[in-house]
Amino acid sequence: MSTEKEDFSEILRNGEFESLTENYLGTNSVFICSIRHENIILKVVYKPVKGEAPLHDFQYGTLFMREMASYLISQHLGWEIIPLTIVRDGPYGIGTVQLYIDHNPDKDYFSIRSHRKERLKQIAVFDILTNNADRKASHFLIDDYNHVWGIDHGLTFNIEYKLRTIVWDFINEPFSREIISQLESLKIEMSSDSKLLKEIGTLLTQNEIQALIDRLEVMLEIPSFPTPSLGRNIPWPPI
Numbered sequence: 001m002s003t004e005k006e007d008f009s010e011i012l013r014n015g016e017f018e019s020l021t022e023n024y025l026g027t028n029s030v031f032i033c034s035i036r037h038e039n040i041i042l043k044v045v046y047k048p049v050k051g052e053a054p055l056h057d058f059q060y061g062t063l064f065m066r067e068m069a070s071y072l073i074s075q076h077l078g079w080e081i082i083p084l085t086i087v088r089d090g091p092y093g094i095g096t097v098q099l100y101i102d103h104n105p106d107k108d109y110f111s112i113r114s115h116r117k118e119r120l121k122q123i124a125v126f127d128i129l130t131n132n133a134d135r136k137a138s139h140f141l142i143d144d145y146n147h148v149w150g151i152d153h154g155l156t157f158n159i160e161y162k163l164r165t166i167v168w169d170f171i172n173e174p175f176s177r178e179i180i181s182q183l184e185s186l187k188i189e190m191s192s193d194s195k196l197l198k199e200i201g202t203l204l205t206q207n208e209i210q211a212l213i214d215r216l217e218v219m220l221e222i223p224s225f226p227t228p229s230l231g232r233n234i235p236w237p238p239i
Contacts, residue, residue, distance in 0.1 A: 011037040012044065012086050012097050020046070020091060027053045028063065028154070029092070032100065043102075047154075048095035055155075057133075057162070063154030064096045065203040070130055070153035071098075072203075076189060076196050077182050079122055081150045101141045101149050108239070109137035109166055112148060117169070118176075119148045124167045124225065125179055129215055130156040134235045135165035157204055159211040163226075164235040170225040180223050187216050 015037035023030040029051020035042050047064055054060050064087060071085040084099040113120070127135050133155040141149040155162070175183075189196045190213050200209060228234075 008042060008084055008099060009086060011035060011040055011042055012084065012099070013088055015040075015042070017046070017091050026152075031092075035097070043100035045098045045100055045151075046090050046092075046095060047098075048090060048092035050093050051095070052154075057158065057160070058155060064094070066156045067096045067098075067153050069200050069203040070156050072196060072199055073130060073186070074126060077126070077186060079126060079182075080147075081123055081126055082153060083149055083151070098151075101143050101151075103141040103143050103149075107142045109140045112140065112142060113169065116148055120167055121170055121173075121176070121225075122179065123148070123150050124165065124170060125175060125183075125219070126150070127165050127167070128163060128219060128226065129183075129212070131158055131162050131211070131215065132156050133158065133162035133164045135167060136235050136237070137166045137239050157208045157212060159207050161229065163229070164233055166234060166238050168228055168233070171227050173225050175219075175223040175225075180220065183216060183220055183223075187213075187220065190216065 012035055015035035018034040018036055018041075020031045020033040023032055029048060031046040031048075033044060033046055035044050047067065049061050049064055052061060052063050058066075068085055068087050071082045074081040082098075083101050086097050087094065088097055090097065109120075123140075126132075130153065132153065134152060135150075136152075139150055139152050141151060143149065197209075204212070
């Protein structure tokens with residue numbers, strides 16, 4: 001992680017919340033706000049636990065921890081899919097605080113589908129690994145530097161198969177050698193008493209961690225993109 005990001009992390013952890021505005025587009029409560037620390041102001045997305053809507057297949061009050069675990073996995077892989085994310089108390093209690101990405105709201109998955117295939121493959125592999133149940137087209141953000149980000153990772157790490165994604169472009173295609181190598185590195189970390197495993201252990205249950213390890217092992221045994229399941233495999237709404 002760069003020095004700039006480390007500095008941003010400290011600002012997110014220690015700064016004061018300002019100008020909260022609720023975003024009413026989703027199921028859960030999401031606030032767009034600013035965090036001020038000394039003379040620096042950062043725009044962020046704040047998702048408090050109190051704003052989580054109850055779900056029948058994810059334990060209430062755990063979505064923010066799944067968001068954080070997703071961020072840690074993304075960073076360890078070196079993929080920088082998820083914007084800088086921390087967990088802290090805020091005006092409505094504990095939740096995630098994530099750096100806001102300035103982006104063109106008219107661009108989404110369909111805007112980059114034809115010419116950013118390698119990045120989409122990376123994100124698709126990440127979703128298989130984390131068992132993402134909610135990869136909509138609008139969850140792809142393209143910033144001013146043409147970096148493709150992924151957001152909204154609360155519905156991840158279920159012990160049951162839940163993969164629901166708009167990205168089914170690469171069925172049966174093999175993973176790249178680079179992706180396989182990065183997954184192998186992650187497997188080593190997940191099978192040792194590593195800092196990553198300890199951090200994830202505070203966010204997920206032991207069963208969820210074991211399911212993650214099991215998925216990782218299957219992905220290395222069969223390193224190719226899966227076919228859609230017979231059940232629901234696209235989120236609703238898909239956008």
